[in-house]
Amino acid sequence: xxxxxxxxxxxxxxxxxxxxxxxxxxxxxxxxxxxxxxxxxxxxxxxxxxxxxxxxxxxxxxxxxxxxxxxxxxxxxxxxxxxxxxxxxxxxxxxxxxxxxxxxxxxxxxxxxxxxxxxxxxxxxxxxxxxxxxxxxxxxxxxxxxxxxxxxxxxxxxxxxxxxxxxxxxxxxxxxxxxxxxxxxxxxxxxxxxxxxxxxxxxxxxxxxxxxxxxxxxxxxxxxxxxxxxxxxxxxxxxxxxxxxxxxxxxxxxxxxxxxxxxxxxxxxxxxxxxxxxxxxxxxxxxxxxxxxxxxxxxxxxxxxxxxxxxxxxxxxxxxxxxxxxxxxxxxxxxxxxxxxxxxxx
Numbered sequence: 578x579x580x581x582x583x584x585x586x587x588x589x590x591x592x593x594x595x596x597x598x599x600x601x602x603x604x605x606x607x608x609x610x611x612x613x614x615x616x617x618x619x620x621x622x623x624x625x626x627x628x629x630x631x632x633x634x635x636x637x638x639x640x641x642x643x644x645x646x647x648x649x650x651x652x653x654x655x656x657x658x659x660x661x662x663x664x665x666x667x668x669x670x671x672x673x674x675x676x677x678x679x680x681x682x683x684x685x686x687x688x689x690x691x692x693x694x695x696x697x698x699x700x701x702x703x704x705x706x707x708x709x710x711x712x713x714x715x716x717x718x719x720x721x722x723x724x725x726x727x728x729x730x731x732x733x734x735x736x737x738x739x740x741x742x743x744x745x746x747x748x749x750x751x752x753x754x755x756x757x758x759x760x761x762x763x764x765x766x767x768x769x770x771x772x773x774x775x776x777x778x779x780x781x782x783x784x785x786x787x788x789x790x791x792x793x794x795x796x797x798x799x800x801x802x803x804x805x806x807x808x809x810x811x812x813x814x815x816x817x818x819x820x821x822x823x824x825x826x827x828x829x830x831x832x833x834x835x836x837x838x839x840x841x842x843x844x845x846x847x848x849x850x851x852x853x854x855x856x857x858x859x860x861x862x863x864x865x866x867x868x869x870x871x872x873x874x875x876x877x878x879x880x881x882x883x884x885x886x887x888x889x890x891x892x893x894x895x896x897x898x899x900x901x902x903x904x905x906x907x908x909x910x911x912x913x914x915x916x917x918x919x920x921x922x923x
């Protein structure tokens with residue numbers, strides 16, 4: 578009798594261990610380290626199960642359904658993006674989904690040139706459709722509320738990393754961007770802009786031109802001084818990057834006279850003053866370079882014949898032409914060796 582009892586206890590123990598293994602052991606059937614389950618807004622439990630079957634997430638969808646039903650998950654489906662680690666158990670997966678424990682998404686914004694670029698980025702990283710995002714941000718009521726227009730909208734975007742839930746709304750996306758902009762434009766920066774007789778939006782617009790002219794942070798305050806000096810004497814900015822923006826052809830490596838003829842408020846060869854909005858999203862260091870420009874009398878600059886990313890500056894057109902000839906001669910030699918086009922500066 579004692580022997581039978583021991584056997585029964587052993588069978589029960591084995592059964593418990595097997596059950597524990599089923600519910601707490603590895604339930605995943607994918608090879609990569611992490612699988613991201615994206616559950617669209619409005620999804621049903623059947624939709625979730627179909628996605629997981631399609632992507633071969635689980636070893637046993639039937640066991641998942643068994644546990645999910647007992648934990649009432651089918652009635653508690655929550656949209657979102659969920660990171661499921663390789664080797665996760667059925668229990669941990671179901672609990673995570675049922676509790677809506679989403680994993681945030683990093684929206685990394687570097688240089689964007691247009692509002693369409695922003696919408697495209699948002700559409701790739703979040704659930705929001707890019708067209709729906711554009712419809713929201715270009716809504717006249719939205720723009721009026723933010724004190725912006727279709728051209729200055731991009732001035733709200735500071736390159737940085739923004740964290741969202743995957744199923745966030747267009748309004749929430751803009752709230753974070755606007756909050757970052759508000760924090761950046763503190764009283765000190767606003768006062769610096771006022772000393773230049775510029776609004777924050779105009780500073781960002783000028784900074785966007787500087788951003789497109791150079792990657793050299795050490796020169797940005799000097800290039801900013803060139804454009805500020807031109808503005809002071811009502812000289813047209815004549816910035817090549819604004820022509821590329823007007824043409825919406827960012828592949829251009831050199832600007833010719835035929836390009837300068839484009840009719841656009843962004844073509845600073847034809848239109849005096851600043852363009853109506855930014856031509857890209859400048860880095861914060863570039864905005865600060867505009868707010869703290871070098872003190873110079875420079876009105877011109879051309880790329881250095883050393884091709885080291887620096888520029889040669891001039892106070893008058895005659896000196897600029899001399900600098901340009903030196904650069905052009907070096908460029909001709911360079912092109913013969915490399916057989917590829919180069920930028921010429923402004």
